[in-house]
Amino acid sequence: MPIRYRTMKDLKEKxxxxxxxxxxSVVVITNRGKPAAILQPFSADELLALQxxxxxxxxxxxxxxxxxxxxxxxVPATAIIEQAxxxx
Numbered sequence: 001m002p003i004r005y006r007t008m009k010d011l012k013e014k015x016x017x018x019x020x021x022x023x024x025s026v027v028v029i030t031n032r033g034k035p036a037a038i039l040q041p042f043s044a045d046e047l048l049a050l051q052x053x054x055x056x057x058x059x060x061x062x063x064x065x066x067x068x069x070x071x072x073x074x075v076p077a078t079a080i081i082e083q084a085x086x087x088x
Contacts, residue, residue: 001025001041008036 002025011018011029021027022039029037052058068074 003028005030007031 004021004025004027006014006018006021006027006029008029008031018027018039022041026041027039028035029039
């Protein structure tokens with residue numbers, strides 16, 4: 001994906017144009033010649049994933065799962081698949 005560069009002034013004065021460019025490329029916003037932000041295409045699925053990761057209950061579940069995995073308390077995926085298939 002190509003990278004385009006725009007200034008903060010461009011973003012302020014030509015927001016619609018800059019956001020249109022984001023559909024086709026990554027846009028680096030510069031402030032006084034130095035990179036300040038990156039704008040990139042973003043899907044609804046990516047937004048949902050971010051929202052889930054920000055959720056305290058989801059983070060707690062993931063942290064518990066990581067602790068279990070580090071402690072060796074895991075189940076092979078094949079066992080889960082077999083169990084799911086048996087319930088159908």
